[in-house]
Amino acid sequence: xxxxxxxxxxxxxxxxxxxxxxxxxxxxxxxxxxxxxxxxxxxxxxxxxxxxxxxxxxxxxxxxxxxxxxxxxxxxxxxxxxxxxxxxxxxxxxxxxxxxxxxxxxxxxxxxxxxxxxxxxxxxxxxxxxxxxxxxxxxxxxxxxxxxxxxxxxxxxxxxxxxxxxxxxxxxxxxxxxxxxxxxxxxxxxxxxxxxxxxxxxxxxxxxxxxxxxxxxxxxxxxxxxxxxxxxxxxxxxxxxxxxxxxxxxxxxxxxxxxxxxxxxxxxxxxxxxxxxxxxxxxxxxxxxxxxxxxxxxxxxxxxxxxxxxx
Amino acid sequence: xxxxxxxxxxxxxxxxxxxxxxxxxxxxxxxxxxxxxxxxxxxxxxxxxxxxxxxxxxxxxxxxxxxxxxxxxxxxxxxxxxxxxxxxxxxxxxxxxxxxxxxxxxxxxxxxxxxxxxxxxxxxxxxxxxxxxxxxxxxxxxxxxxxxxxxxxxxxxxxxxxxxxxxxxxxxxxxxxxxxxxxxxxxxxxxxxxxxxxxxxxxxxxxxxxxxxxxxxxxxxxxxxxxxxxxxxxxxxxxxxxxxxxxxxxxxxxxxxxxxxxxxxxxxxxxxxxxxxxxxxxxxxxxxxxxxxxxxxxxxxxxxxxxxxxxxxxxxxxxxxxxxxxxxxxx
Numbered sequence: 001x002x003x004x005x006x007x008x009x010x011x012x013x014x015x016x017x018x019x020x021x022x023x024x025x026x027x028x029x030x031x032x033x034x035x036x037x038x039x040x041x042x043x044x045x046x047x048x049x050x051x052x053x054x055x056x057x058x059x060x061x062x063x064x065x066x067x068x069x070x071x072x073x074x075x076x077x078x079x080x081x082x083x084x085x086x087x088x089x090x091x092x093x094x095x096x097x098x099x100x101x102x103x104x105x106x107x108x109x110x111x112x113x114x115x116x117x118x119x120x121x122x123x124x125x126x127x128x129x130x131x132x133x134x135x136x137x138x139x140x141x142x143x144x145x146x147x148x149x150x151x152x153x154x155x156x157x158x159x160x161x162x163x164x165x166x167x168x169x170x171x172x173x174x175x176x177x178x179x180x181x182x183x184x185x186x187x188x189x190x191x192x193x194x195x196x197x198x199x200x201x202x203x204x205x206x207x208x209x210x211x212x213x214x215x216x217x218x219x220x221x222x223x224x225x226x227x228x229x230x231x232x233x234x235x236x237x238x239x240x241x242x243x244x245x246x247x248x249x250x251x252x253x254x255x256x257x258x259x260x261x262x263x264x265x266x267x268x269x270x271x272x273x274x275x276x277x278x279x280x281x282x283x284x285x286x287x288x289x290x291x292x293x294x295x296x297x298x299x300x301x302x303x304x305x306x307x308x309x310x311x
Numbered sequence: 312x313x314x315x316x317x318x319x320x321x322x323x324x325x326x327x328x329x330x331x332x333x334x335x336x337x338x339x340x341x342x343x344x345x346x347x348x349x350x351x352x353x354x355x356x357x358x359x360x361x362x363x364x365x366x367x368x369x370x371x372x373x374x375x376x377x378x379x380x381x382x383x384x385x386x387x388x389x390x391x392x393x394x395x396x397x398x399x400x401x402x403x404x405x406x407x408x409x410x411x412x413x414x415x416x417x418x419x420x421x422x423x424x425x426x427x428x429x430x431x432x433x434x435x436x437x438x439x440x441x442x443x444x445x446x447x448x449x450x451x452x453x454x455x456x457x458x459x460x461x462x463x464x465x466x467x468x469x470x471x472x473x474x475x476x477x478x479x480x481x482x483x484x485x486x487x488x489x490x491x492x493x494x495x496x497x498x499x500x501x502x503x504x505x506x507x508x509x510x511x512x513x514x515x516x517x518x519x520x521x522x523x524x525x526x527x528x529x530x531x532x533x534x535x536x537x538x539x540x541x542x543x544x545x546x547x548x549x550x551x552x553x554x555x556x557x558x559x560x561x562x563x564x565x566x567x568x569x570x571x572x573x574x575x576x577x578x579x580x581x582x583x584x585x586x587x588x589x590x591x592x593x594x595x596x597x598x599x600x601x602x603x604x605x606x607x608x609x610x611x612x613x614x615x616x617x618x619x620x621x622x623x624x625x626x627x628x629x630x631x632x633x634x635x636x637x638x639x640x641x642x
C-alpha cells in the first residue's frame with residue numbers, strides 16, 4: 001500500500017514536470033482494495049483491470065521499474081510504451097491489462113474463465129471495475145453469462161461513489177450494488193474497502209468459493225479516492241468536508257496503527273518501510289529516465305502478430 | 312476413392328461448405344468451439360450449424376444469450392486464454408452491439424500490451440441485402456471493419472472459399488472477421504478439395520483485357536453477370552474477387568489495371584467513405600498513369616435498405632449498372 005501511495009505521489013510530481021503525460025488516474029485512498037485482493041490470489045490466477053490500475057499492477061507484482069518506464073513511454077515499459085498509465089499489461093503475472101472502456105474488461109474476464117473451464121484449469125479470474133461500470137450494459141450481460149455458465153470469475157466492484165464526476169445516487173436507481181449483482185444468482189456482498197485486512201479476508205473467502213464451486217462471486221468494495229478523477233479534474237463536484245471525512249479513514253494509517261498496536265510493527269519499523277519504498281520509487285524514476293525510447297521504426301509492430309512469436 | 316476425396320468432389324451449398332469447415336476445424340483442434348445466438352439447438356439462424364450440436368455437444372456448440380458484447384468479448388477473452396473460438400453474430404447490423412469489444416479490445420490488445428497478449432479468434436457474420444429484410448438486417452458494413460488496423464477481414468464469395476478460409480483464419484494469430492453474404496448460402500459449387508485456402512490474396516475470377524471489375528462477396532456474382540453481358544458487346548473484363556478486405560491485395564488489383572487501363576469497383580456498401588473509395592484511391596495513387604479513364608464505382612444507393620422488393624433491388628448494385636459503368640469508362 002505504501003508502494004502504491006509513494007509511487008503515485010511521485011507520478012503527480014512527474015506529471016507536473018511533464019515527464020508523464022496523457023491521462024493519470026490516481027488510486028490514492030483505494031490502496032486497501034488492491035493490497036487485500038492480491039494477497040488472496042494465487043500466481044496462476046488471472047487479473048483483468050481498469051484504467052485506475054497502478055495499484056492493481058503494483059500489488060499484483062508487476063515490477064515498479066516496468067510500470068514507471070511505461071508511464072514515461074519508454075521501451076522498457078511493461079507495455080513497451082504503447083499503453084501508458086491506462087494500459088499496463090504483464091504476461092508474467094497474468095495481468096491482462098488496464099482497460100479504459102468502462103465495463104469493457106468484464107467480457108474478457110468471462111472469456112478467460114470460459115477458457116479455463118474448457119481447458120480444465122482451476123484458476124480464478126479476478127475482474128476489477130468501478131461503480132460506474134454497473135450502469136453499463138456489458139456489466140449486466142457479463143454477470144448473467146458468468147452465472148448462467150458457472151464460470152470462475154471473481155467480480156470486484158470498486159465503489160468509490162463517483163463515476164468520474166457523477167455521484168452514484170445521481171446515476172444508479174438502486175445504489176445497493178451487491179444486491180443487484182445477487183439477482184443474477186451469485187453470492188454477492190459489500191466489504192469495507194478502506195480496511196485492508198477486511199478486504200483480504202473477504203477476498204480469500206470469495207476466491208476459495210470460486211475455486212471450490214467454479215462459479216462467479218461478487219464483492220462490492222466500498223472505498224473512496226482522495227484525489228480528483230484525473231489530473232485534468234478540478235474536483236468541483238465533491239464537498240471538501242466529504243473528502244476530509246474519508247481521509248480520516250486513510251487505509252494506510254488504519255493498517256499501520258493496527259499493526260503497531262498488535263506489536264507487528266513499531267515506529268522505527270514504519271520509518272524503515274517508508275525509506276525502503278522511497279528508495280524503490282527513486283530507483284524506478286532513475287531507471288525510467290535512463291531507459292531507451294522505442295525506435296520510431298518499430299511504430300507498426302504489434303498491430304499484426306506475424307513474426308512476433310506469440311504463443 | 313477415399314471418403315475425403317468423395318466429399319471434396321461433391322457439390323455443396325455455401326451453407327454446407329461453412330458447416331463442413333466448422334466441423335473439420337473442430338475435429339482437428341480441440342481448442343476450437345462455436346458460440347453465438349441460436350447456433351446450437353436452433354441450428355443457426357441461417358442453418359449453418361445444423362447438426363453440429365449433436366456431433367460436438369453443448370460445451371463446444373455453445374448457445375449464448377442475446378448479449379453480443381458479452382459473448383464476442385468472451386470469445387476474445389477465451390482466445391487470450393488459449394482457446395480458438397469461432398463466434399457467430401447473426402448479422403452485421405447486430406455486430407454493432409459488439410463493436411466496442413471488436414475495436415477496443417480485439418484489434419488493440421496486441422498493440423496496447425506491447426505484443427504480450429493477442430486475440431486469435433474468428434468472428435463470422437452475415438452481411439448484405441437482397442432478402443427483403445429491411446434497414447436493420449441488410450447493410451454491408453464490412454468496409455467499416457476493414458478500416459481498423461489489427462483486424463483481418465475475409466469475404467468468401469465462392470463455395471470453395473467458404474470451405475477453405477476458416478481453417479487458415481483459425482490458425483492465424485490475429486483476430487479474423489469473416490463476412491458471409493446472406494444471399495450466398497444456397498449457392499452451390501465445388502469445394503474442389505479445398506480445406507485450406509490462402510487468406511492474403513485476391514483472385515482473378517475471369518480474365519479480360521478491356522476493363523478491370525473489382526468485386527467481393529455478394530457483388531462477385533453481379534460482376535460476373537455483367538462481364539457476360541459485356542462480352543456480348545465485345546468488351547472483355549477482368550473480374551477480381553478481393554477475397555480479403557484487409558489487408559487489401561494491392562498487387563493483384565494494380566497488375567490487372569496496368570493491363571486493362573480501366574477499372575470499375577462494385578461495392579454493396581454505401582459509396583461515401585466506402586471500401587470502393589479506398590480502392591479507387593489506391594488505384595489513383597499507384598496506377599494513375601496507366602489509367603485511360605477515371606475509376607468508376609457502382610455502390611448501394613445512400614438510403615437505409617427498404618423492404619419492398621422493387622425498392623431494395625433499386626438500392627443494390629445490379630449487373631445493368633455495372634455494364635453502364637464499364638461502358639462509361641471504355642467509351
